[in-house]
Amino acid sequence: MSADVRPSNPFAEPSPLPYGLPPFAECTPAALEAAFEQGMAAQLAEVEAIVATPGPATFDNTLEALERSGRLLRRAQRVFWLLTSADTNPELEALETAYAPRFAVHADEIMLNRRLFDRIDALYAERAQLGLDAEQVRLLERYHTDLSRAGAALDEPSRLHLADLNRQIAECSTAFGTNLLADTNDSAVLFSDVAELDGLGPDAIGAAAEAARQRGLDGYLITLVLPTHQPALESLHEPASRRRLLAAAQSRGSRGNAYDNRDLIRRLAVLRAERAELLGYRSHSDYVLADRTAKDNASVDDMLHRIIPAATANASREAAELAAAKRADGDDAPFEASDWAYYAARVRRDRYAFDASAIRPYVELERVLTDGVFAAATLLYGLGFVVRDDLAGYHPDVVVYEVFDADGSGLGLFVADFFTRDGKRGGAWSESLVPQSRLLGERPVVANNLNVPKPPAGSPALLTQDEVATLFHEFGHALHALFSDVSYPRLSGTAVARDFVEFPSQVNEMWLSWPAVLDGYARHVDDGSPLPPELAAALRNPPTFNQGVETVASLAATWIDLAWHRLTRAEAAAVTDVAEFEARALAEAGLDLDAIPPRYRGPYFNHVFASGYSAGYYSYLWSEVLDADTVEWFREHAGDLRAAGQAFRDALLSRGGTAPELELYDAFRGRPARIEPLLARRGLC
Structure with a gap:
């Protein structure tokens, strides 16, 4: 295929659409491939011009020029990465397989x-x-750190070896993600008799029938979400149905088929450890943490070891209560992991008069978005939202919103894509299509993806409590990108340390239960009646029951990630059995509770083997320390939420990576974050 980028190629110039929204209908695989070829060549030429500039280096002729380089390639890559995550197909998968290692080689050439x-x-x-200003100094520091950590100061043989390792890591990570998507699709559980789904609501059964119909199957298809825990496990009355669903979730990537990820995990562990050693670190985890707010393994361990004993003690007590509830049902069979979610929901309902499934008719997707997520953003930040029907997304399910600031000026675009489909990877995520930058004159375009089962035509999309939280969470990432007010792309929006990036999104979850917000969106789908008082009270003041179990599941996934990435190259090469290695690691940490499976196991741990969270899954708990501390701050300032929101935006959300993240936080809060609010939230103190 020709590598020429003709004037008609959608990536040749910035998009003429509002805010630079890509013209998705024109973003074909052929256009992407052509843009990749010329984009890489153009950026290398731009970098060569920088290093060949006569005279001494200056901020303008080196750093600012570097920030301006590669625009063609970045425009194409951002669309490509979105499509391969949210709406892939065999052509895009073939491009990803071909270009992931080439992108790694290209990045290394710079x-x-x-x-x-x-x-x-x-x-x-x-x-x-x-004579640089503070943001320019930060940009210089970041680039110096980036290139140092990349290995630019190594001798030439070492640089060549490092580039080869990076290429292999990119190939393996791409293969892992491709395998996981395919195996997740193949592992969806087909039920032939609706009686097997006893306990699910009519809307969930309708969504399962629709999923089967879309694949040309008879019956009811339960598609899988990315974590081990599947939402339907809370409601399915039939133990055999629960076992089938959990077994399908846990076996992904390790079924001995063409999509088996176990060899890739072992290879990635070796390659990452070898790269870390080449760069002067004992392990991949040591390498990663040196450029995080945590700084080192000891700091992460200190946090985890403050949580693990209390969490496991709580979880053991909770598991005993759940087993007793099973026996009270007249079922004397041993308590199993597939029973956990079902009986947790039962005990919560019986003890606290709180039935999570009873919330579903009150939380319809469109209303939660407009009267909940958007309304909270208006309450706090004065934002306005308008659907742009004239702007097309990359799939018919996608809706584009224009976001307006409090003064009525246009702030950016929000791209919403909420329904599951076979071409979309599992989980939920946020992605910047156009990062904000004063240097480049660009305003933000950000996309949120969820995986809500799509209901039959004409039926409402009702959410679970977790899906409501996820909607608020991902929009927190969107706000971080939309509020960015920086000069340089390298420091824009969510371009912060990985163990800080989840903090704004976790804070945004608090508004789902804030009374003024909750009362606005939690309305019955049929008659608009408000959420019953007992359900509203339970959402506003959730019991800490089952928090021990939930925390242990999250800690176990965190420990699996760390166990793989704290290995030296020799230690990683000695691992022969993935399941045995992970079981031993959990046992050593005291997290091997049979009835509580980890949130992820290695073969389907997309975060750490196919995304950017390797040696970084601890970030969710690490950021939650900041989150819980900030929730306290908002409650202290509840008398004027608009002013509080503006202060939070100005001090943190607008700053991107323009200063060390914990310095920004400490200045905002007036002190470092305290862990006690997190421990109280999770019932651990």
Whole structure:
């Protein structure tokens, strides 16, 4: 295929659509491939021009020029990464397989460019005398760190070896994600008799029938979400149905078929450890944490070891209560992991008069979005939202909203894609299509993806309590991107340390139960009646029951990630059995509770083997320390939420990566974060 980027190619110039929204109908695989080829060549030429500039390096001729480079390639890559996650097909998968290693090689040609590093290093040495403003100093520091950690200062043989490792890691990560999507689709559980789904609501059964119909199957198809826990497990009365569903979730990526990920896990562990050693670190985890707010394994362990004993003690008590509830049902069979969610819902309902399934008729997707998520953003930040029917997404399910600031000016675009489909990977995520930058004159375009089962035509999409929380969570990421007010793309929006990026999104979850917000969106889908008082009270003041179990499941996934990525190269090479290795790691940490499966196991742990969270899944708990502390701050300032929201936006959400993240937090809060609010939230103190 020709590599020429013709004027008609949608990536040749910035999109003429509002805010630079990509013209998705024109973003074909052929256009993407052509843009990749010329985009990589163009960026390398731009970098060569930077390093060949006569005279000494300056901020403008080196760093600012570097920030301006690669725009064609980035436009194409952002669309490509969105499509391969949210609406892939065999052509896109073939492109991903072909170009993931080539992108890694291309990035290394820049990040391992010794002449570029020497120019940046010279500026870094003189940074105090350059008259730079604070954001420019931060940009210089970040690039110096980026290239140093990439290995630019290594000798040439080491740089060549490092580039080869990066290429192999990219190939393995891409294969892992492709395998997982295919195996997740194949592992969907088909039930032939509706009686097997006894306990599910009519809307969930309708969604299962629709999923089967879309695949040309007879019966009812329960598609799988990414974590081990499947929402239907809370409601299915039949133990055999629960066992089938949990077994399908846990076996993904390890069924001995063409999509088996176990060899890829072992290979990734070896490759990442070898790369870390080449860069001077004992393990991949040591390498990753050195550039996180946590800084080192000891700090992460200190947090985890403050949580694990209390969490496991609570979980053991909760598991005993759940087993007693099973026996009270007249079922004397041993308590199983597939019983956990079902009996947790039962005990919660009996003890607290709280039935999570009873919430579903009151939380219809469109209303939760407009009268909940958007309404909270209006309450706090004065934002307005308008559907842009004239702007097309990349799939018929996608809706594009224009976001307006409190003064009526256009802030950016929000792209909403909430329904599951075979071409979409599991889970939920946020993705920037156009990061904000004053240097490039760009305003933000950000997409949120969920995986809500699509109801039959004409039926409402009713949510679970977890799906409501996820909707608020992902919009927190969107706000972080939309509020960005920085000069340089490298520091824009969510371009912050991985163990800080979840903090704004976790904070945004608090508004789902804030009375003024909850009363607005929690309305019965048929008659608009408000949520019954007992359900509203339970949402506003959720019991800490089952928090021990939930915390242990999250801790277990965190420990699996750390166990793989704390291995040296020799230790990783010695692992022969993935399941045995992970079981031993959980046992050593005291997290091997039979009835509580980890939130993820290695073969379907997309976060750490196919995304950017390797040695970083701890970030969710780490960020939750900041989150819980900030929730307290908002409650202290509840008398004027609009002013509080503006203060939070100005101090944190608008700043991107323009300063060390914990410095921003400490300045906002007036002190470092305290862990006690998190422990109280999870019933651990």
